[in-house]
Amino acid sequence: MLQINNLSNTVGDKPILKGLSLSINAGEVHAIMGPNGAGKSTLAYTLGGRPGYEVTGGEVRFAPLPFRGGAGGGAAPLDPALHETASPTPNPSPEGEGDLIDLLSLAPHERAAAGLFLGFQYPVEIPGVSNLQFLRESLNSQRRVRGEEPLSGAEFIKLAKEKAALLGLDMEMLKRPVNVGFSGGEKKRAEMVQMGILDPKLAILDETDSGLDIDALRVVGAGINAIMRKPDKAVLLITHYQRLLDYVKPDFVHVLSKGRIIKTGGPELALELEREGYAEVVAA
Amino acid sequence: MSALALPTRRAEDWRYSNIEAAASVWPVPAPERIVLGPGEQGARALLQDAADDAVVVRDYVITLAEGARLDFHLLNSGGRLGRVTFDVRLERGAHFGLHAAVIGGGEQTLEVVTTVTHAEPDATSEQVVRTVLGGRATGNYLGKIGVAKHAQGTDASQSVKAMLLSRQASANAKPELEIFADDVKCAHGCAIGELDKQALFYMAARGLDPQTAQTLLLRAFVAGVFDGIADEAERERFEAAALSKLETLAKLEGLA
Ligand SMILES: Nc1ncnc2c1ncn2[C@@H]1O[C@H](COP(=O)(O)OP(=O)(O)OP(=O)(O)O)[C@@H](O)[C@H]1O
Ligand SMILES: [Mg+2]
Numbered sequence: 395m396l397q398i399n400n401l402s403n404t405v406g407d408k409p410i411l412k413g414l415s416l417s418i419n420a421g422e423v424h425a426i427m428g429p430n431g432a433g434k435s436t437l438a439y440t441l442g443g444r445p446g447y448e449v450t451g452g453e454v455r456f457a458p459l460p461f462r463g464g465a466g467g468g469a470a471p472l473d474p475a476l477h478e479t480a481s482p483t484p485n486p487s488p489e490g491e492g493d494l495i496d497l498l499s500l501a502p503h504e505r506a507a508a509g510l511f512l513g514f515q516y517p518v519e520i521p522g523v524s525n526l527q528f529l530r531e532s533l534n535s536q537r538r539v540r541g542e543e544p545l546s547g548a549e550f551i552k553l554a555k556e557k558a559a560l561l562g563l564d565m566e567m568l569k570r571p572v573n574v575g576f577s578g579g580e581k582k583r584a585e586m587v588q589m590g591i592l593d594p595k596l597a598i599l600d601e602t603d604s605g606l607d608i609d610a611l612r613v614v615g616a617g618i619n620a621i622m623r624k625p626d627k628a629v630l631l632i633t634h635y636q637r638l639l640d641y642v643k644p645d646f647v648h649v650l651s652k653g654r655i656i657k658t659g660g661p662e663l664a665l666e667l668e669r670e671g672y673a674e675v676v677a678a
Numbered sequence: 679m680s681a682l683a684l685p686t687r688r689a690e691d692w693r694y695s696n697i698e699a700a701a702s703v704w705p706v707p708a709p710e711r712i713v714l715g716p717g718e719q720g721a722r723a724l725l726q727d728a729a730d731d732a733v734v735v736r737d738y739v740i741t742l743a744e745g746a747r748l749d750f751h752l753l754n755s756g757g758r759l760g761r762v763t764f765d766v767r768l769e770r771g772a773h774f775g776l777h778a779a780v781i782g783g784g785e786q787t788l789e790v791v792t793t794v795t796h797a798e799p800d801a802t803s804e805q806v807v808r809t810v811l812g813g814r815a816t817g818n819y820l821g822k823i824g825v826a827k828h829a830q831g832t833d834a835s836q837s838v839k840a841m842l843l844s845r846q847a848s849a850n851a852k853p854e855l856e857i858f859a860d861d862v863k864c865a866h867g868c869a870i871g872e873l874d875k876q877a878l879f880y881m882a883a884r885g886l887d888p889q890t891a892q893t894l895l896l897r898a899f900v901a902g903v904f905d906g907i908a909d910e911a912e913r914e915r916f917e918a919a920a921l922s923k924l925e926t927l928a929k930l931e932g933l934a
Contacts, residue, residue, distance in 0.1 A: 522898025
């Protein structure tokens with residue numbers, strides 16, 4: 395579903411990612427751990443297309459959500475990428491889930507429409523814009539790019555209620571401005587409600603567990619499983635602790651250090667890291 | 679305020695204006711007078727969305743007697759030059775409220791010029807101005823507050839914020855205080871900024887196209903300016919006009 399080959403970048407002229415490679419298949423959950431400043435958030439932002447995160451080398455290929463481009467529809471934005479894969483040498487993904495496109499050639503909002511979701515380490519506050527309005531506009535903007543019909547107000551509210559209930563978030567919170575005045579834990583919970591509503595194909599969750607109390611951690615873990623544990627979806631969890639991985643069991647655990655994946659293992663690697671620290675494990 | 683002679687840039691309240699445009703309609707009509715007697719309450723609103731090539735100069739001279747209250751709502755978004763001025767005199771305990779949205783693009787010069795004189799004790803004034811500028815537009819707010827020597831208990835506030843969508847747009851905000859009394863509360867805040875880049879990326883990461891994202895942020899920025907319009911139909915008319923102008927701006931900046 396996602397193939398990152400030898401990705402390098404700079405942030406404010408400073409090289410951060412230095413030849414990072416990682417492959418994620420549909421149905422898998424991957425966890426990335428690594429010391430502060432290793433480049434974990436940078437990887438998430440770069441995949442999301444954040445301005446200022448300059449790609450200097452490598453490539454990222456991604457199998458997007460199906461795109462129902464009718465003739466002349468408002469669906470032009472994804473075209474360049476699709477044209478590319480329609481060339482004589484298509485690039486089918488290993489599990490045959492469809493052609494891969496060049497993710498980095500898409501604008502940030504097109505990446506979201508293609509099925510990429512970023513859970514932010516620090517969710518952004520947007521005064522004056524309610525969660526409901528924000529999410530409805532976002533969802534319909536994605537659907538427009540994919541050539542799908544927009545959801546009506548009633549359909550949207552039903553969906554929002556369902557996902558808020560799944561994450562145990564009061565519907566009233568969704569009427570408030572995006573993240574404004576939310577506690578750290580509420581922000582993370584709200585992020586997962588957003589994910590539920592937008593229903594992405596690949597979720598990259600940057601320290602979604604930080605700021606959550608013990609009960610919230612369980613609810614959010616269950617929410618991630620309910621929304622993303624499906625054969626056609628995948629998750630990349632960025633975390634410092636085993637605790638979230640108790641709920642969302644990873645298939646692979648990677649160690650990111652100094653801009654590269656330096657070690658990959660199964661779920662036991664996270665336990666090992668927690669027991670012994672990065673220095674020990676990396677040296678071994 | 680309606681001098682017969684064409685003003686020059688040397689005049690304090692014309693220094694950022696478009697004199698050449700003003701000349702084309704000079705001399706302008708005499709100012710409109712609004713007079714409220716003791717204890718009277720009034721509400722006025724001006725939706726100034728003249729055509730792009732129009733020149734609009736509107737002057738108000740307002741006198742509010744003891745305990746009177748006037749709430750003025752303004753959308754200033756039309757014309758090559760759109761200039762609205764207020765010369766307000768407040769007597770004891772009177773209140774003047776101005777809530778204005780200024781939205782312009784292209785080559786527009788849009789101005790709000792106020793002189794609020796707290797002539798007697800205990801009068802209050804509140805001015806809220808939200809400005810959004812794209813293209814090569816200029817937005818000016820010149821706001822003078824004068825407090826007479828014996829006007830104790832004055833409470834005057836100015837909240838002025840401008841958002842620039844393009845590098846060629848410019849906003850001038852000049853609050854000015856002339857205070858001769860000492861028991862006076864005057865608060866003014868001015869801020870000129872650009873759209874929050876972090877918010878824009880967050881919105882894009884959720885799939886919002888840049889135009890819609892910009893429009894949502896701008897809408898939030900001016901939201902609230904017209905909340906105080908009591909008549910619902912009128913409030914909606916102002917909101918709709920502001921929104922459509924914002925959408926036009928966002929579209930133009932998106933193409934830039
Ligand atoms: N705008 C910037 N200019 C220069 N350096 C930056 C900028 N933003 C981030 N960095 C640097 O990039 C490096 C990687 O940061 P990043 O946020 O990706 O780390 P991280 O692995 O997510 O760390 P943490 O575990 O603390 O969240 C850090 O050294 C950071 O200081
Ligand atoms: Mg980080």
